[in-house]
Amino acid sequence: MPPVLATLLSATLHGLVGRVVRVEVDVAPGLPGFTIVGLPDAALSEARERVRGALRNAGYRHPPRRITVNLAPAELRKAGASLDLAIALGVLLGSEQMSADIGGVGLVGELGLGGEVRRVPGLLPMAIALRDRGVRRVLVPQEALAEASLAPELEVIGVGSLGDAAACLRRPRARRRAPEPLPRIGVGLGASPAGAVAGADDGLDRVPDLAEVRGQVAARRGLEIALAGGHALLLIGPPGAGKTLLARTIPSLLPDLDDTAALAATVVASVASEAPVTKLQRRPPVRMPHHTVSYAGMVGGGPRLTPGEVTLADQGCLVCDELPEFGRDVLEALRQPLEEGSVAVVRVGRWATFPARFTFVAAMNPCPCGRLGSAAAACTCPPGAPQRYLRRVSGPLRDRIDLWAAMDRVPPELLLRGPAPESSAVVGERIAAARACQLSRNGGVPNGRLGGRALREACGLDGPAVARAVLLSEREGLSGRGTDRLLRVARTIADLAGRPVVGAQDLDEAARFRIPADRFALGLAG
Amino acid sequence: MLGVGRRGPLGRDAGPEAGGGASAAPQALEEHAAWVVLAGARGVGPVTFERLLATFGSAVGVLRAACETGAVPRLVEASAAPDAPPALTAVAAATVVEAAAEPERALAAVRRAGVTVLTQRDESYPRRLRQVELPPPVLFVRGEVAALSPAHAVAVVGTRRPTAIGRATAGRIAEAVGAHGASVVSGLAYGIDAAAHHAAVRRGAPTVAVIGGGHEHLYPAGNRGLATAIVAGGGAVVTEFAPDVAPSRGTFPRRNRIISGLSDATIVVEAGARSGALTTAAWALEQGRALFIVPGRLDDPAVAGSLAFLREAGPEARVVAGIAELVEDLGLEDVGVAWAAAATGDARSAAGLGAAEALVAGALRRGAGSPDELVAATGLPGAAVLAALTTLELRGLVVEVLGRYQPTGRLADCPRRLPRAMGQGAAGMPAV
Ligand SMILES: [Zn+2]
Numbered sequence: 028m029p030p031v032l033a034t035l036l037s038a039t040l041h042g043l044v045g046r047v048v049r050v051e052v053d054v055a056p057g058l059p060g061f062t063i064v065g066l067p068d069a070a071l072s073e074a075r076e077r078v079r080g081a082l083r084n085a086g087y088r089h090p091p092r093r094i095t096v097n098l099a100p101a102e103l104r105k106a107g108a109s110l111d112l113a114i115a116l117g118v119l120l121g122s123e124q125m126s127a128d129i130g131g132v133g134l135v136g137e138l139g140l141g142g143e144v145r146r147v148p149g150l151l152p153m154a155i156a157l158r159d160r161g162v163r164r165v166l167v168p169q170e171a172l173a174e175a176s177l178a179p180e181l182e183v184i185g186v187g188s189l190g191d192a193a194a195c196l197r198r199p200r201a202r203r204r205a206p207e208p209l210p211r212i213g214v215g216l217g218a219s220p221a222g223a224v225a226g227a228d229d230g231l232d233r234v235p236d237l238a239e240v241r242g243q244v245a246a247r248r249g250l251e252i253a254l255a256g257g258h259a260l261l262l263i264g265p266p267g268a269g270k271t272l273l274a275r276t277i278p279s280l281l282p283d284l285d286d287t288a289a290l291a292a293t294v295v296a297s298v299a300s301e302a303p304v305t306k307l308q309r310r311p312p313v314r315m316p317h318h319t320v321s322y323a324g325m326v327g328g329g330p331r332l333t334p335g336e337v338t339l340a341d342q343g344c345l346v347c348d349e350l351p352e353f354g355r356d357v358l359e360a361l362r363q364p365l366e367e368g369s370v371a372v373v374r375v376g377r378w379a380t381f382p383a384r385f386t387f388v389a390a391m392n393p394c395p396c397g398r399l400g401s402a403a404a405a406c407t408c409p410p411g412a413p414q415r416y417l418r419r420v421s422g423p424l425r426d427r428i429d430l431w432a433a434m435d436r437v438p439p440e441l442l443l444r445g446p447a448p449e450s451s452a453v454v455g456e457r458i459a460a461a462r463a464c465q466l467s468r469n470g471g472v473p474n475g476r477l478g479g480r481a482l483r484e485a486c487g488l489d490g491p492a493v494a495r496a497v498l499l500s501e502r503e504g505l506s507g508r509g510t511d512r513l514l515r516v517a518r519t520i521a522d523l524a525g526r527p528v529v530g531a532q533d534l535d536e537a538a539r540f541r542i543p544a545d546r547f548a549l550g551l552a553g
Numbered sequence: 554m555l556g557v558g559r560r561g562p563l564g565r566d567a568g569p570e571a572g573g574g575a576s577a578a579p580q581a582l583e584e585h586a587a588w589v590v591l592a593g594a595r596g597v598g599p600v601t602f603e604r605l606l607a608t609f610g611s612a613v614g615v616l617r618a619a620c621e622t623g624a625v626p627r628l629v630e631a632s633a634a635p636d637a638p639p640a641l642t643a644v645a646a647a648t649v650v651e652a653a654a655e656p657e658r659a660l661a662a663v664r665r666a667g668v669t670v671l672t673q674r675d676e677s678y679p680r681r682l683r684q685v686e687l688p689p690p691v692l693f694v695r696g697e698v699a700a701l702s703p704a705h706a707v708a709v710v711g712t713r714r715p716t717a718i719g720r721a722t723a724g725r726i727a728e729a730v731g732a733h734g735a736s737v738v739s740g741l742a743y744g745i746d747a748a749a750h751h752a753a754v755r756r757g758a759p760t761v762a763v764i765g766g767g768h769e770h771l772y773p774a775g776n777r778g779l780a781t782a783i784v785a786g787g788g789a790v791v792t793e794f795a796p797d798v799a800p801s802r803g804t805f806p807r808r809n810r811i812i813s814g815l816s817d818a819t820i821v822v823e824a825g826a827r828s829g830a831l832t833t834a835a836w837a838l839e840q841g842r843a844l845f846i847v848p849g850r851l852d853d854p855a856v857a858g859s860l861a862f863l864r865e866a867g868p869e870a871r872v873v874a875g876i877a878e879l880v881e882d883l884g885l886e887d888v889g890v891a892w893a894a895a896a897t898g899d900a901r902s903a904a905g906l907g908a909a910e911a912l913v914a915g916a917l918r919r920g921a922g923s924p925d926e927l928v929a930a931t932g933l934p935g936a937a938v939l940a941a942l943t944t945l946e947l948r949g950l951v952v953e954v955l956g957r958y959q960p961t962g963r964l965a966d967c968p969r970r971l972p973r974a975m976g977q978g979a980a981g982m983p984a985v
Contacts, residue, residue, distance in 0.1 A: 242925040244935035400955025433956025535943035
């Protein structure tokens with residue numbers, strides 16, 4: 028019997044990107060054996076056992092010959108079990124237990140020993156990669172049919188078992204599934220691995236409306252500006268001031284993602300999730316990791332180079348309550364994503380760059396006892412303790428925070444007397460309008476990422492406004508960076524008001540959200 | 554100024570500047586112009602003016618009568634009251650005749666001086682002055698007419714040759730009352746007057762100078778720059794004398810009655826034994842206004858007149874026991890609010906504050922400290938409150954400590970009220 032070479036297309040995951048892999052299976056006479064070459068990792072090497080078991084239990088023979096599986100391109104390091112299905116079918120074709128036209132077909136799935144086809148994380152980016160390579164039809168695990176169908180312009184077929192897949196390839200038309208239309212509205216934040224998620228409507232994690240937050244006008248406004256312009260916000264206030272409640276309203280304030288952003292967010296979910304993703308993630312993610320989160324949990328890593336919280340929050344919001352309680356290395360690691368909108372994840376010999384374009388919202392107590400600056404109670408911290416507490420948030424990280432808002436417990440009489448707070452719907456509408464307007468003006472860059480000349484051009488300050496900006500900068504002793512921060516925030520404030528150029532009143536308001544180092548100095552001087 | 558009725562049956566719409574413009578519609582202007590001509594005639598004081606007006610029905614009537622033959626004795630006769638001799642001498646009556654023959658001369662002088670003329674018939678005539686006995690029929694004003702009728706007005710007067718301490722005290726008092734929203738009234742003289750005006754101008758509070766002669770003879774000449782600064786700062790320089798009247802020994806006491814008459818209270822800082830400030834003090838009591846006197850050391854000639862006055866005036870004259878105490882005694886503690894919140898546009902622009910800043914400043918003075926409290930107190934949107942706080946901070950009127958705000962500078966409360974958050978927070982304030 029002449030040797031037969033079967034060539035199939037599959038894909039593996041590299042970071043958040045699918046990479047197409049050509050699976051060549053050579054079944055030749057000789058001493059029985061099963062070799063996989065082409066930089067496989069441990070999980071992939073175990074594919075031999077899974078394929079062997081699956082073939083037997085699905086009623087096929089495991090040919091007693093020399094089986095060589097070559098994964099191309101050779102220089103690409105391949106990981107995971109996504110190639111199982113292609114390898115098994117390659118063995119069937121190579122040993123002539125079946126014949127089929129596999130031109131233009133992609134195969135992605137992990138095999139169980141019983142022959143069942145299982146979902147692998149990152150199915151969506153893999154399907155997208157295959158489509159981009161010209162593949163028209165992809166066989167995927169039945170349980171992840173909906174997920175793979177989110178890849179536009181691709182025919183996706185769900186298979187439950189190896190036998191299913193073989194049958195399907197023999198009679199390709201029979202099991203074809205038309206891709207479902209993209210759902211326009213996705214409520215909820217999609218499936219995600221362990222880690223607290225402020226879910227949209229899953230009962231326990233009910234999202235409060237901004238109207239439930241009484242008072243706190245400065246903090247509310249700070250949050251509005253932060254979400255509108257993508258600025259980092261730090262809320263400082265004693266326990267019970269409502270920092271957490273305010274942060275939990277964020278999902279109700281963010282506008283829906285556009286098609287591109289929604290697909291990007293769904294890809295992240297697809298990679299990170301152990302369960303199948305069922306719909307396009309229209310709602311921006313809001314991640315609230317606990318302060319005990321590990322470095323890898325925050326940044327990403329692990330054996331599979333899994334994205335961390337900063338990437339899971341991409342296109343959305345990362346909320347860090349009790350900021351100084353986070354590990355020092357974890358806080359340091361936030362710098363790169365805040366500066367560059369991405370994060371590099373390295374793990375022995377492998378690395379990936381993950382997107383991390385999130386709006387950063389953090390909260391902290393003003394001092395260890397939490398009472399500093401409160402109208403109702405006196406701080407009981409030993410001398411110097413509040414300073415040390417604040418310094419845990421390091422200088423470089425502080426520099427990236429555009430908005431600082433002090434909160435205090437709202438006195439009961441004000442809870443009753445104060446004006447009715449605006450609802451999430453009202454504020455959310457302003458945020459959406461301000462976002463749309465800045466993105467079109469700045470060429471897709473949010474105000475929070477503007478700097479230098481582009482920032483000054485976007486502000487369009489006239490004479491009096493320039494004078495005001497200079498006055499405020501001098502008064503606050505602002506560095507160039509501090510002045511940029513002031514202008515960025517003022518730009519967003521003007522966008523929220525629909526003003527094409529930044530005026531003095533926008534600068535005045537922006538100045539209220541300055542870094543408190545200056546306030547303390549002023550307070551002591553006054 | 555828009556009161557048609559007060560302008561007589563013909564009425565006219567006129568802004569304040571038209572009051573002095575003798576060149577407006579002649580028919581309607583006549584009575585107004587006649588007032589200017591008649592009041593401007595030498596020897597015609599408020600008493601004479603009132604009696605002549607009563608006899609002839611109107612100033613036009615008086616001038617018409619003055620143009621007839623045998624006018625002098627008729628005018629003298631008319632200036633008498635049933636129980637009083639004529640107020641007008643024959644010489645003065647002749648001056649009226651002269652003025653009536655050539656009304657354009659007086660009107661031209663007014664035009665030349667570029668001043669606003671307010672008659673008692675005008676609604677913008679200062680309301681406090683209207684309440685005193687025999688107010689001047691006509692006032693000549695340089696600057697803001699509205700500054701003559703502020704919500705609160707305090708006169709600060711004293712000697713022309715004060716001690717350094719007296720000068721400083723006058724400044725501190727003017728600053729404090731200005732900070733609490735009252736306008737400072739004085740006489741533009743050297744010494745205490747000038748110190749009070751200066752302090753008010755420096756702090757951006759409106760101030761009014763009452764001069765003892767016509768505008769063409771501004772006295773003392775050395776305070777000409779100060780007068781300009783007062784006008785530029787939204788205040789006013791005012792006199793009852795026609796522009797071409799030179800100041801003389803007799804004009805100053807008359808001026809003093811206007812100083813006290815324009816004010817709710819008069820404060821005498823330093824007055825020697827024969828200081829003119831004592832006549833202002835006497836006028837204040839006469840007019841039923843409050844009077845405060847800054848006491849001094851025994852045997853100090855700078856306060857000899859003050860102490861003597863205190864001894865004689867009895868309980869009506871009160872003592873200045875301290876700046877904060879004075880502010881409290883003046884009832885100005887909450888005036889800062891009124892000034893800030895309800896000030897007229899003029900007063901606000903004099904203080905350099907917009908409407909939102911004024912509201913926020915008022916709420917801060919009432920004790921609101923957090924942005925939430927300020928929003929509740931002012932009804933302004935949060936964004937407007939935050940922006941206003943920065944403006945106030947830049948003007949040195951407010952300081953922030955960890956998200957709470959306190960008035961400072963001239964917006965500060967009297968020192969006895971402790972700031973709310975400072976007391977306990979300041980000690981452990983981290984400086985990052
Ligand atoms: Zn403390």
